[in-house]
Amino acid sequence: MSTDFDHIVIGAGISGLGAAHFSARRGLGTLVLEASDRVGGCINSQTLDGLGGFWTEGGGHTCFNSYGNMLSILDDLGLTSQVQPKLKVGYSLWKDGKRRKITSALHFLEAARSIPRIFKAPKAGRSVRDYYGEVLGRRNYQDLLRHAFQAVICQPADDYPAEALFRRKPRRKDVIKAFTFAEGISAIPNAIAAQKGLEVRTSQSVSEILADGDGFRVRLKDGSELTSRALTLAVPPDAATQLMPAGFEAARAAIADIGVAEIETLVIAVRKTDLDLPPTAGMIAVEDAFYSAVSRDFLPDAQYRGFAFHYKPGTLDPDAQLQRACTVLGIRPEQIAAQARIHNRLPALRSGHAERVAQLDTALAGKRLGVTGNWFIGVSMEDALTRSRSEDERLFGN
């Protein structure tokens, strides 16, 4: 059957762009379809209006030299030499309406007693609360770690699978440990999408996929159709469930109950002269309406400082969110130089997740349908790209 493309990828977050990059580099005719009007998904270096190009990360903010798949893409695109080191600034806690040191919540004796367990405590199949409560102590988990993890995944952390958070990966010694780019992490999705040999169409929401003979028919919301020999779904789990074509019922059933956490992100910029706050990586909130406030202080600007407040959904209305951000930063609302609102979504993984993925993989074996995302190995950009790489190899060979 002759098709419009060898490979269609749905979703232009880092998972989809990675999948497209790998197949385009094989010489396959690759198209990416993205529902929103920009690429990057959760990577969103938000340029704020009227501030001469000043940006703040509304989503993913840090890449590490342990991100091997990411770095291989940056090598392919000639971007590795452009990475910018991140200034070393620490996080603090926001608790009971005050900024506090991280160490103020640490129970040193308990940690010292518990840490040796890190070498023998099993991680597989356990929740974050069980595993980290054992290796750092219950009180340390309750008072500190729980909030720190919630700040990372922007959702309640207790029941999240421990193995989906943090894994040791080999580091590339020739690259700085934690990095960004002069224009923010969005430089990565933008460069992948702009390369020759890869076509990306934004504002193209896919409504249905039909398995058609050896290939696929992709139906867009505007009613048009495209065909491909192979197809990769790189969308959040609820969207992947909805788009799973007829004939893939076992695959759909395997992922149907994977949840998604909604995050209401408020990005604000403040003139440096208006802010009496030492340079900070951000704040980890303890029992507040937001999980974290991530700053842009890691790459200082001459005039402005930026912050992304990641709020629990439906807890505060937009005005109250703004007010809370002002309280945390110690400013008045009229001192906000610019603001933007972003809706972020992250997978809400639960116990038994590895079994769900195994069932999905069994159902996909031998098919030309790939499924990738930040909901397989873990939520980091590298976890997403690791899945995209293995799906590329499954679909198109080593």
Ligand SMILES: Cc1cc2nc3c(=O)[nH]c(=O)nc-3n(C[C@H](O)[C@H](O)[C@H](O)COP(=O)(O)OP(=O)(O)OC[C@H]3O[C@@H](n4cnc5c(N)ncnc54)[C@H](O)[C@@H]3O)c2cc1C
């Ligand atoms: C606040 C925050 C901070 C983070 N910090 C870091 C960090 O510092 N380091 C790190 O490694 N990771 C970080 N992460 C995680 C990481 O950024 C994300 O997990 C990753 O970027 C997700 O990529 P993805 O492609 O899997 O999904 P997404 O980015 O969600 O992309 C999915 C895409 O699919 C599109 N889509 C959905 N439905 C359709 C449809 N029907 N048709 C067409 N397109 C569709 C969506 O519009 C979206 O663009 C952070 C995430 C957040 C939210």
